[in-house]
Amino acid sequence: MQNYKKDFPIFKNNPSLIFLDSTSSTQKPEYVIEWICDYLSQSYSNIHRGLYDIAINSEKMYFDSKQKVADFLGTHDLKEIIYTYNSNYALNIISQTLRLNKVLKTGDKVLVSIVEHHSNIVPWLILKEEIGIELEFVRVTQDFDIDFDDFEKKYDEKVKVIAFTHVSNVTGKIFDVERIGKLKRPDTLFIIDASQSFPHMKLDVPKMNCDFLFFTAHKVMADSWLGVIWGKRELLEKYKPIFSGWWAINEVKKECFKPGALPFKFEPGTPNISGALSLLKALEYIEKIGWYETVESIEKELIEYSLEQFRSRPYLQLIGNTESKKRVWVFWFYIQGVHALDIADAMAENNICIRAGHHCTEPFMNYLKLSSSARMSLYIYNSKDDIDAFFKILDTNFNPTWLTK
Numbered sequence: 001m002q003n004y005k006k007d008f009p010i011f012k013n014n015p016s017l018i019f020l021d022s023t024s025s026t027q028k029p030e031y032v033i034e035w036i037c038d039y040l041s042q043s044y045s046n047i048h049r050g051l052y053d054i055a056i057n058s059e060k061m062y063f064d065s066k067q068k069v070a071d072f073l074g075t076h077d078l079k080e081i082i083y084t085y086n087s088n089y090a091l092n093i094i095s096q097t098l099r100l101n102k103v104l105k106t107g108d109k110v111l112v113s114i115v116e117h118h119s120n121i122v123p124w125l126i127l128k129e130e131i132g133i134e135l136e137f138v139r140v141t142q143d144f145d146i147d148f149d150d151f152e153k154k155y156d157e158k159v160k161v162i163a164f165t166h167v168s169n170v171t172g173k174i175f176d177v178e179r180i181g182k183l184k185r186p187d188t189l190f191i192i193d194a195s196q197s198f199p200h201m202k203l204d205v206p207k208m209n210c211d212f213l214f215f216t217a218h219k220v221m222a223d224s225w226l227g228v229i230w231g232k233r234e235l236l237e238k239y240k241p242i243f244s245g246w247w248a249i250n251e252v253k254k255e256c257f258k259p260g261a262l263p264f265k266f267e268p269g270t271p272n273i274s275g276a277l278s279l280l281k282a283l284e285y286i287e288k289i290g291w292y293e294t295v296e297s298i299e300k301e302l303i304e305y306s307l308e309q310f311r312s313r314p315y316l317q318l319i320g321n322t323e324s325k326k327r328v329w330v331f332w333f334y335i336q337g338v339h340a341l342d343i344a345d346a347m348a349e350n351n352i353c354i355r356a357g358h359h360c361t362e363p364f365m366n367y368l369k370l371s372s373s374a375r376m377s378l379y380i381y382n383s384k385d386d387i388d389a390f391f392k393i394l395d396t397n398f399n400p401t402w403l404t405k
């Protein structure tokens with residue numbers, strides 16, 4: 001099976017490193033790192049203002065980055081792509097824009113799923129505090145899929161926004177967002193958190209019938225502090241931005257200003273230029289290795305292999321899909337009587353990186369009555385050897401049958 005470890009300098013520089021925490025953030029390929037180093041050392045410039053070559057070239061690449069994102073999302077309209085800092089910021093910008101433009105008012109309801117990451121809960125709790133909206137949580141089924149009976153029961157006339165993750169960062173379940181898109185009424189906005197799906201699969205925004213979608217570049221092999229919002233053009237044109245400033249305006253007088261045109265209306269000030277270019281290069285890298293077909297085929301094989309290993313060890317409780325269908329390569333588990341931090345510690349001592357804790361999903365952990373859990377996740381640079389090393393540490397430290405031998 002092919003893996004792409006050789007393309008990632010971190011593994012050349014740390015040969016014993018086993019990185020199993022890509023759901024948190026992905027490593028960066030040489031293609032992205034070298035390109036950004038060259039850009040910063042040879043042709044960096046601010047954008048939107050200079051008439052000299054390096055400024056014009058930087059501006060062009062900033063546009064190219066947005067165009068590439070729009071193409072990857074199947075919308076092809078770069079004016080619908082807004083750059084911000086990360087997914088948390090993206091949803092705060094969207095939620096506050098909906099408040100400012102009175103799309104959400106006192107008594108309106110926002111529907112989210114119980115598995116949501118904090119970043120798709122807290123911005124709505126802020127609006128609950130600020131203007132008295134209601135926030136309702138849709139349950140999941142036994143195999144962690146959306147409970148559509150519960151969804152339809154809770155989707156009453158008060159609901160003005162549905163905000164769901166596409167893929168859970170803990171269970172790895174892929175939600176059927178197209179089905180939500182089909183159920184959505186014209187008086188409701190549908191927002192998708194694609195933070196965990198964008199690195200794993202090709203997204204087709206028109207098919208999803210959503211109004212906003214967001215993701216965070218550091219999970220797609222690009223640099224951190226770059227978030228992406230896709231918004232429907234007619235909405236972005238209509239809405240007033242929550243903040244503004246240089247380049248997001250058309251005209252400023254002493255008394256007033258006129259907001260600028262898309263896509264910069266929502267992007268005041270100097271953006272994360274090298275971050276935007278790193279996203280362009282990361283997406284080019286995905287194209288170079290054979291698009292999502294390659295990512296998906298490696299993913300499928302490593303999921304099957306990991307699940308086999310989990311299933312053959314009764315002392316490990318895997319939470320989430322125990323089948324390979326409709327899931328990505330994140331594995332969430334616990335061991336009865338063992339604190340997850342002890343598992344993460346044992347891994348860290350052996351240079352294996354995993355996550356332990358609540359994974360930014362406290363309401364979901366409470367719903368499942370879980371206090372702590374561990375999470376191992378994979379990406380294109382992982383191999384079966386990495387997975388074997390992970391299970392070897394679990395077996396030697398925590399397998400009760402081995403320990404009593």
Ligand SMILES: Cc1ncc(COP(=O)(O)O)c(C=O)c1O
Pocket residue numbers: 023024086087088089117119120165167168169193195196216360
């Ligand atoms: C599903 C999901 N949404 C949002 C986020 C937040 O991403 P960021 O920290 O880059 O804002 C994460 C990060 O783990 C995530 O997994």
